[in-house]
Amino acid sequence: MPPIAQYVFNGVVTGGILALPAVAFSLLWRLLRFPNFAVSTYLTVGAYVALVLNHGVRAPIALAWLGALGVTGAVALGVDRIAFRPMRDRRPFSLAIASIGVAFILENVIRFVWGNDFRSYDVPVTRSLSVAGLRVGRDQLLILGVAVILMALAQTFLLRTRLGIAMRATADNPQLAAVKGVPTERVIALATVGGGALAGGAGVFLGLDASIDPLMGGGLIISVFAAAILGGVGSAPGALAGAVIVGLMEEVGTLAVPPTYKTAIGFTIILAVLLVRPTGLAGARS
Amino acid sequence: MTAYLTAIVTLVGVRALLTLGLNVQWGLAGLVNLGVVASFAVGAYTSALLAVGGTPLAVAWPAAIGLAAAAGAGLAMVALRLREDYLAIVTLGFAEVLRLFLLNEAWLTHGANGVTAIPRPLHGQFAAHYDLFYLVLVLGAVALAYAALERLRRSPFGRVLRAIREDETVAAVAGKPVFRFKVQAFALGAGVAGLAGILFAHYLAYVEPNMFLPQESLFVWLALILGGSGNNRGALLGSAVLLGLLEGSRFAKDVIPFLTGVRLAAAQQILVGVVLVALMIRRPEGLLPEKPGSA
Numbered sequence: 351m352p353p354i355a356q357y358v359f360n361g362v363v364t365g366g367i368l369a370l371p372a373v374a375f376s377l378l379w380r381l382l383r384f385p386n387f388a389v390s391t392y393l394t395v396g397a398y399v400a401l402v403l404n405h406g407v408r409a410p411i412a413l414a415w416l417g418a419l420g421v422t423g424a425v426a427l428g429v430d431r432i433a434f435r436p437m438r439d440r441r442p443f444s445l446a447i448a449s450i451g452v453a454f455i456l457e458n459v460i461r462f463v464w465g466n467d468f469r470s471y472d473v474p475v476t477r478s479l480s481v482a483g484l485r486v487g488r489d490q491l492l493i494l495g496v497a498v499i500l501m502a503l504a505q506t507f508l509l510r511t512r513l514g515i516a517m518r519a520t521a522d523n524p525q526l527a528a529v530k531g532v533p534t535e536r537v538i539a540l541a542t543v544g545g546g547a548l549a550g551g552a553g554v555f556l557g558l559d560a561s562i563d564p565l566m567g568g569g570l571i572i573s574v575f576a577a578a579i580l581g582g583v584g585s586a587p588g589a590l591a592g593a594v595i596v597g598l599m600e601e602v603g604t605l606a607v608p609p610t611y612k613t614a615i616g617f618t619i620i621l622a623v624l625l626v627r628p629t630g631l632a633g634a635r636s
Numbered sequence: 637m638t639a640y641l642t643a644i645v646t647l648v649g650v651r652a653l654l655t656l657g658l659n660v661q662w663g664l665a666g667l668v669n670l671g672v673v674a675s676f677a678v679g680a681y682t683s684a685l686l687a688v689g690g691t692p693l694a695v696a697w698p699a700a701i702g703l704a705a706a707a708g709a710g711l712a713m714v715a716l717r718l719r720e721d722y723l724a725i726v727t728l729g730f731a732e733v734l735r736l737f738l739l740n741e742a743w744l745t746h747g748a749n750g751v752t753a754i755p756r757p758l759h760g761q762f763a764a765h766y767d768l769f770y771l772v773l774v775l776g777a778v779a780l781a782y783a784a785l786e787r788l789r790r791s792p793f794g795r796v797l798r799a800i801r802e803d804e805t806v807a808a809v810a811g812k813p814v815f816r817f818k819v820q821a822f823a824l825g826a827g828v829a830g831l832a833g834i835l836f837a838h839y840l841a842y843v844e845p846n847m848f849l850p851q852e853s854l855f856v857w858l859a860l861i862l863g864g865s866g867n868n869r870g871a872l873l874g875s876a877v878l879l880g881l882l883e884g885s886r887f888a889k890d891v892i893p894f895l896t897g898v899r900l901a902a903a904q905q906i907l908v909g910v911v912l913v914a915l916m917i918r919r920p921e922g923l924l925p926e927k928p929g930s931a
Contacts, residue, residue, distance in 0.1 A: 465898050
């Protein structure tokens with residue numbers, strides 16, 4: 351049996367992948383005030399976009415990854431325009447239900463075209479490195495590195511740029527921000543495209559680290575939710591920390607419970623956080 | 637053709653019970669439950685396992701309804717303190733964890749093989765026209781549940797639930813124990829969904845964990861919103877239209893040649909998703925909206 355450190359390392363990689371949709375999900379939740387269940391399905395969209403580029407036009411995986419960022423961002427924007435924008439003033443739960451419908455549509459469009467088979471990218475096989483007795487895949491290091499860079503960029507954007515500050519202002523108080531001249535719809539569009547792109551990129555990572563199938567993203571919704579709640583809804587660094595904790599617990603947890611119960615670990619984290627703080631770690635604001 | 641129609645109407649009846657159950661929770665009391673399929677599964681599995689183990693159905697059925705209602709009450713006591721959006725994920729997660737339990741704890745649930753040879757009630761007496769008998773049984777259960785829930789809706793209990801749905805602070809100020817009412821409504825709806833599970837299990841004589849995927853809960857939501865939530869007639873209509881939609885698209889296979897099994901299933905589910913999203917945007921009140929102030 352591999353040492354515990356191996357599980358810890360795998361958990362950190364899982365957490366790094368999970369962090370991207372978790373940050374997107376968390377920020378969009380705060381900005382639009384409903385949990386968008388379609389975010390985890392954007393991973394699947396991104397993974398298949400890259401699959402088409404990688405298999406269809408023989409694009410190297412890095413290029414396919416960039417394509418996945420762009421196309422998934424555009425898909426997310428299209429979804430927002432068609433489904434969510436007409437419902438901006440409705441109660442959050444109506445939007446949540448609509449987002450589940452959207453996730454269902456996207457997942458089944460993918461299933462319609464590509465079927466249920468597991469697929470993988472055409473990438474050169476590399477040998478894993480051996481670091482202090484641990485098996486460390488080159489892909490895993492790359493994924494972790496890119497995830498950290500993307501998180502840093504997102505955080506810098508939110509804290510340092512005019513648009514990022516406008517986004518945080520809108521999340522805090524949409525009316526006040528609008529009165530102060532923040533173009534609310536443009537901020538929402540930007541966050542939607544950015545969030546979609548982050549999730550789509552994470553989908554390619556997940557496809558490299560594991561495999562590609564129509565349920566790969568949708569199946570993560572509970573983990574993404576757990577990361578967002580653990581980190582406090584609306585906080586990018588919080589979602590990152592939450593994602594790493596969820597990833598770690600899910601991987602290390604397989605020492606104690608069968609891996610088929612992974613979803614149950616995320617669910618337990620959600621329950622534990624909410625039972626201590628029924629309004630979530632973000633506090634009483636809603 | 638008669639056999640096909642009998643089967644379809646029986647399944648509409650099962651779906652109608654599920655939708656009536658959700659209508660108590662969401663339609664009347666305004667309680668979010670994205671894990672309707674959990675109560676369905678508890679009812680189906682409890683009754684199936686008891687019956688296969690030799691328990692008479694007269695004991696197994698009430699026990700299964702009781703356990704489904706108790707599980708609903710338990711979940712409600714934990715979850716109903718939460719905000720709506722958290723409640724959505726907790727109920728969804730509960731149903732998914734329950735499915736993993738059914739899949740993994742083979743010592744109790746027979747795991748992925750499922751429970752087979754579930755006894756069919758009164759099979760000896762009605763052997764010749766069994767499916768017709770079962771149809772009458774299901775329709776009888778739907779009629780009974782409908783009548784009881786319609787009565788409940790007009791009763792003081794139902795009025796309190798609707799008051800809680802509209803504004804729970806006002807209901808609390810009026811001296812109503814809001815939390816207790818919510819837990820009761822949730823348990824009652826779960827019991828009705830449990831009954832649907834029982835009828836489903838003994839009809840097919842077979843249950844397995846993947847009959848209880850999260851998408852089943854979504855179908856129940858679609859039926860309820862389609863028909864008009866808050867309205868028991870709407871729940872019945874929505875279930876019938878939903879199954880018509882699913883079954884009708886099955887015939888598309890004969891017309892469109894490249895529609896294979898997987899593609900057909902995907903196309904049906906795309907249709908379900910599109911109808912749901914379009915309804916939420918255009919007509920959230922459904923085909924038969926609840927009449928304001930209808931007592």
